[in-house]
Amino acid sequence: MNKKKLGLILGVVLLVVLVLAFVLVYRANRPAYSGDDGSTGTTTGGAQSTDPSNPIGDKTVTVKIVYDDVSKTVEINTDADYLKGALEEKNLIVGSGEGEMFFITAVDGRIADSGKQEWWCITKGGEVWMTGCAATEIADGETYELTLKTGW
């Protein structure tokens, strides 16, 4: 076998291994989305909420995420007492600060750009929620919205 063919075969094998590894990582971590955005033009995507890998908790909360052209709904089955715990179970948020001072800096991989005065607003049923996600107790059937806002 000449060097060229060997190189191509090794390249194909490397590509297949990488794709499989990525699929496995994705399957192990995918959130339970039921997006209504068609996931077009975004950097994120997800599986359906019927995902069997979605752990069954004793309560279900619905979180609607809105940013840029994206609007998606995530159903979370969780045992967490607070919204922060539920969101973190799905790797949906990143933030800074400790305890109740936790401040969301990114949702669904979308970072709020403070240079453009962007921030993540929590609302519950459309009403602005005055406590942070770490201080928000959740109950079965509740719906929250996480919306990227611009302007302080």
Added chain:
Amino acid sequence: MKVQRLDIYRLVLLSLLGALLFVSQVVLSWLPNIEIVSILLITYTRVYGLKTLYPLYIFVMMQGFFYGFGHWFLNYLYVWLPLVLVALVFRRMTSPIGWAIVNAIFGLMFGALCSILYLILGGPSMMIAYWISGIWFDLLHCGGNLLTALVLSVPLHKLLCRLNDQLSRL
């Protein structure tokens, strides 16, 4: 004087190639992570080597002017460089399958490369969250890049070589 004329021609050509990158991105922006910027960059690198950095950074700057200089712009400053460097290493390769593999692996790694910025901005947890949340689109990017390179690598290379020869004869 002839050398100067050639340089000007090539400068204009490289600028137009940068504009072509930008237009191709805008035209295909409605498709999730399906793009021909990568195969164009590979083709430019095969023909022009490191001079590809001119059209590349014209493209990056035009992206900034068009979409605004958000944090993603920092990604764009470095994320295409590995592709150019790899294409430079393999620039003598003629196999479209070989280029398809290079292009596909780049598409697959795009999110991981972008996530390096978030390692600096928000630490490992932000980096991993960003990368994992985008894997689905990296897989799409991978498939799209595989197909675009399979279909376009040979004709684009021929076209650019012919254009380059014509310019060299001026």
